[in-house]
Amino acid sequence: MSIATADLHPREIAPVPFFRFRFPHHLVSHPALGRKGILSVFRALIFLIILVLVFFNKNENQVVWNLKIDLFFGFYLLSIIGMFFLNPKWLDKKYFLPGIFMVDTVFITLGIYRSGMIDSDLFLVFFTTVFISAISQDVKSVFSVALVSCILYGFLEYKSTGEFFNTDTNFLVRFPFLFVAAALSGFMAMDTKKHKDAHARLMNMNQFLAERADASTQKLIVMNQKLKSLLEYHHCVLSSLKTGVIVAQKDGHIRTFNAGARQITGCVEAEMAERTVDTLPEELAPIAAALKRTLETEKSFVQDHLDIKTTRSEMLPITLETSALRAGNGELLGAIATLKDVTLLRQMETQLVRSERFSALGEMAAGVAHEIKNPLNAIMGFSKRLSSKLQEPNLKKYAEIIAEEVVRMDAIVNDVLEYSRPDRVSKVPTDIHAMVDETIQFLNEKLEKGNIRIIKNYSSDMPLVAMDLPKIRQVVLNLVLNAVQAMPEGGTLTLSTGVVDGLVVQDHKQVEADQLFQQLFLQQKMGILTVQDTGCGISKENMSKLFHPFFTTKITGTGLGLSICHKIIASHGGTLDVQSEPGKGSRFSVSLPLEDT
Amino acid sequence: MEKKNYTILLAEDEEASRFLYYEELSEEGYRVLTAANGLQVLGFLEDDKVDLLLTDIKMPDMHAMEMIPIVRQDFPDLPILVASAFKGMEDDFTLKGFNISGFYTKPVDISLLKKRIEEILSSRVPVAA
Numbered sequence: 180m181s182i183a184t185a186d187l188h189p190r191e192i193a194p195v196p197f198f199r200f201r202f203p204h205h206l207v208s209h210p211a212l213g214r215k216g217i218l219s220v221f222r223a224l225i226f227l228i229i230l231v232l233v234f235f236n237k238n239e240n241q242v243v244w245n246l247k248i249d250l251f252f253g254f255y256l257l258s259i260i261g262m263f264f265l266n267p268k269w270l271d272k273k274y275f276l277p278g279i280f281m282v283d284t285v286f287i288t289l290g291i292y293r294s295g296m297i298d299s300d301l302f303l304v305f306f307t308t309v310f311i312s313a314i315s316q317d318v319k320s321v322f323s324v325a326l327v328s329c330i331l332y333g334f335l336e337y338k339s340t341g342e343f344f345n346t347d348t349n350f351l352v353r354f355p356f357l358f359v360a361a362a363l364s365g366f367m368a369m370d371t372k373k374h375k376d377a378h379a380r381l382m383n384m385n386q387f388l389a390e391r392a393d394a395s396t397q398k399l400i401v402m403n404q405k406l407k408s409l410l411e412y413h414h415c416v417l418s419s420l421k422t423g424v425i426v427a428q429k430d431g432h433i434r435t436f437n438a439g440a441r442q443i444t445g446c447v448e449a450e451m452a453e454r455t456v457d458t459l460p461e462e463l464a465p466i467a468a469a470l471k472r473t474l475e476t477e478k479s480f481v482q483d484h485l486d487i488k489t490t491r492s493e494m495l496p497i498t499l500e501t502s503a504l505r506a507g508n509g510e511l512l513g514a515i516a517t518l519k520d521v522t523l524l525r526q527m528e529t530q531l532v533r534s535e536r537f538s539a540l541g542e543m544a545a546g547v548a549h550e551i552k553n554p555l556n557a558i559m560g561f562s563k564r565l566s567s568k569l570q571e572p573n574l575k576k577y578a579e580i581i582a583e584e585v586v587r588m589d590a591i592v593n594d595v596l597e598y599s600r601p602d603r604v605s606k607v608p609t610d611i612h613a614m615v616d617e618t619i620q621f622l623n624e625k626l627e628k629g630n631i632r633i634i635k636n637y638s639s640d641m642p643l644v645a646m647d648l649p650k651i652r653q654v655v656l657n658l659v660l661n662a663v664q665a666m667p668e669g670g671t672l673t674l675s676t677g678v679v680d681g682l683v684v685q686d687h688k689q690v691e692a693d694q695l696f697q698q699l700f701l702q703q704k705m706g707i708l709t710v711q712d713t714g715c716g717i718s719k720e721n722m723s724k725l726f727h728p729f730f731t732t733k734i735t736g737t738g739l740g741l742s743i744c745h746k747i748i749a750s751h752g753g754t755l756d757v758q759s760e761p762g763k764g765s766r767f768s769v770s771l772p773l774e775d776t
Numbered sequence: 777m778e779k780k781n782y783t784i785l786l787a788e789d790e791e792a793s794r795f796l797y798y799e800e801l802s803e804e805g806y807r808v809l810t811a812a813n814g815l816q817v818l819g820f821l822e823d824d825k826v827d828l829l830l831t832d833i834k835m836p837d838m839h840a841m842e843m844i845p846i847v848r849q850d851f852p853d854l855p856i857l858v859a860s861a862f863k864g865m866e867d868d869f870t871l872k873g874f875n876i877s878g879f880y881t882k883p884v885d886i887s888l889l890k891k892r893i894e895e896i897l898s899s900r901v902p903v904a905a
Contacts, residue, residue, distance in 0.1 A: 554792065556790070557790065559883040560796035561796055564796075564800070
C-alpha cells in the first residue's frame with residue numbers, strides 16, 4: 180500500500196507569474212509530440228514557406244539557379260525527414276540543437292537570398308527560428324541564433340546593397356526586435372525550463388518521499404504487529420497466572436487487575452479498571468492500603484497472614500506482597516500488588532501442626548502405655564486368681580469385675596501403642612476380594628446374630644492391590660465392626676470394589692494433610708473398597724472429628740479405631756473417605772494405590 | 777510327669793508380677809526360683825539345677841538380649857521363654873539364633889503360659905534327677 184501522491188500534473192503548475200500567458204509545456208512534454216515533433220513541424224513549415232517564396236514568387240532580384248543553394252535545400256529537406264527518425268536522446272546532446280538551429284538560420288538566409296526579397300518581411304522567418312530555438316531552453320543558444328541571424332541578414336544586406344547599414348529605419352528596427360524576441364522567448368524558455376526542472380525535482384522528491392513514507396509505514400506496520408503480539412503475549416501471561424496481580428499507577432489509578440485477582444477476590448476486571456486506590460471496594464481495603472503505602476514510601480511490603488473478604492462472602496487466606504513499580508531509570512511508576520491464595524497451604528500447615536502435636540502426644544502416650552503394661556500384668560493376674568479362689572458370690576463378682584476392667588484397660592493400652600507405632604508398611608500384592616471374604620467369615624457369627632444382610636459388589640476384573648495384609652485386614656475389620664454397631668436393629672452391609680484413576684473425590688470439608696499431599700502430587704490408579712451400611716449415619720458435627728484420636732460415639736470404645744485405620748491407609752499412600760446421611764447410613768471408602776510406590 | 781521334680785527359674789523385676797508367677801507356678805507343683813535381675817539369674821544358673829528359664833525382656837541391670845547369649849554359652853539347650861514387650865517380637869532377628877522356646881505378651885495369659893511350660897517340660901528329663 181502506498182500513500183496516495185498528490186499527482187502534480189503538469190497542467191496544474193501555476194502560470195508564469197510575470198507574463199500572463201502560458202508556454203505550452205503540455206505540448207512540449209506531450210509524449211506523442213515532444214520536442215522532436217514540434218521541431219520537425221516548425222522546420223518543415225520554414226522549408227515550406229521558403230520554398231513557396233522562392234519558387235512561386237516572381238521577383239526581379241531573384242537569384243537564378245544556383246547549385247550550391249539547391250543542394251543545401253535538398254540537404255535541409257533530408258534533415259527534416261531525418262528528424263522524424265531521430266532518437267530523442269540526440270536532442271539532449273550539448274551542441275545538437277544549437278547546431279540544428281544554425282542550419283535552420285543558414286537555410287533561411289539562403290532562402291531569402293535565393294528569393295531576392297531581402298528587404299521584405301521575409302525577415303520575420305528569422306523570428307521563427309528564434310522562437311523554436313527556445314525549445315533548447317537555453318538563453319545563450321537563443322541569443323546566439325538571434326545574433327547569427329542578424330549577422331547573416333546583415334551580410335545579405337551587404338551582399339545586395341553593398342552597405343552594412345541601411346539607414347532605413349525600417350531595416351534598423353528589425354535587429355533590435357529580433358533580439359527582443361530572442362530575449363522574450365529565451366527567458367520564457369528558461370522559465371519553462373526552471374519550472375520543468377522544479378517540477379521534475381518535485382516529482383522526484385514526491386516519489387522519493389512516497390517511497391520513504393511507504394517504507395516507514397511498512398516498518399510501522401511490522402513494528403505494530405510485533406508490539407501487538409508482545410502485548411498479547413504479556414496479556415496472556417498475566418491472564419494465565421494464578422497469582423493475582425493488581426497494579427496501581429502513581430496517580431492511584433488502577434492500571435492492571437488480572438484474571439488471577441478476579442479469581443481470588445471475585446471482583447471483575449472491567450469494573451476495577453475505572454477505579455483508583457481510594458475507590459477500590461471495601462473488601463479489598465487491606466490491598467488498597469498496602470498499595471497506597473508502597474506508593475508513598477516506595478518500599479515493598481509483605482503480609483503473610485491476611486484474610487480478605489471475597490465477593491462470595493467468604494474469608495480467603497492470602498499472601499499479599501506489594502512492590503514499587505519502577506521505570507528503567509528508577510523512576511517510580513506505581514505499585515504492584517500480588518495476591519496468592521494460600522488456602523491449601525494454610526490447611527497443610529494446620530494439619531502439620533496438628534500431626535506434630537499428635538505425634539508428640541503419641542510418643543508420650545506410648546511411653547505411658549508401656550509403663551502401664553507392667554502393673555496391668557500383676558493386677559490382671561491376681562484379680563483372676565481372686566475370682567477363681569473366692570467362694571463368696573459377691574466377693575467373687577467383685578474380683579471378676581476387676582478382671583474385666585483390667586482387660587478393658589489392656590485394650591486401650593494396646594490401641595494407644597498401635598496408634599503411636601511408626602508406619603512401617605510392607606506391601607504384598609493381594610487379592611482384595613479374598614481378604615475381605617476372609618474377614619467377613621471371621622465375623623460371620625456376629626453378622627448373623629446382628630441380623631445383617633451382606634451384599635457383595637465386587638468388580639469383575641479387580642487387579643491385585645499392594646497392601647500390608649494384617650494391617651489392612653485390621654482396617655476392614657474395624658470398618659465392618661463400625662458398620663455392624665451402627666445397625667443395632669439389623670440392616671444391609673454392602674461391600675464394593677473397583678478401580679479409579681486418581682483419587683477419591685472428597686465430599687466433606689475436612690482434609691487431612693497427607694490426603695492433601697496425595698491429591699496434589701500423585702495421580703495414579705487406585706483400588707477402592709467401600710463399606711456401606713444402612714445405619715444411623717454420622718451427624719455433621721461429628722464428621723469433622725471422625726478421624727481424631729480418642730473420638731468415639733460408642734460407650735465402650737477407645738476412639739482410636741478410625742484414626743488407626745486412617746494412619747494405616749495413609750502410610751499405604753491411600754485415602755480414607757466417608758460419606759454419611761444421618762438416618763440413612765454411612766459409606767466408608769478406602770482407596771489404595773494398585774502399584775507399590 | 778512329676779512336676780515337683782522340675783525347677784523353673786523366673787526372672788522378673790516387677791515385684792507384683794514376680795509374686796504372681798510364683799504363686800501360679802508353685803500352685804502347679806513346680807519348684808520356682810525367682811530372680812530380680814540378670815546377675816541373680818546367672819548366679820542361680822551356676823548354683824542350681826534349672827529346667828526352664830522364664831524371663832522378662834528387660835532387667836534393671838541387663839537386657840534379655842545381653843543375658844540370653846551368656847546363658848546360652850553354658851546352657852545351650854535350656855528352654856527359655858521370653859516376655860515380649862509387644863507383638864511381633866517373635867520375628868525379631870536378633871533373638872532368632874538363640875532357640876527361644878516361646879514368647880508371651882504382657883499382660884500374660886497365665887493358663888496359656890502354664891500349658892506351654894507343661895508342653896516343654898514333659899518332654900524333658902528333670903536336670904536335678
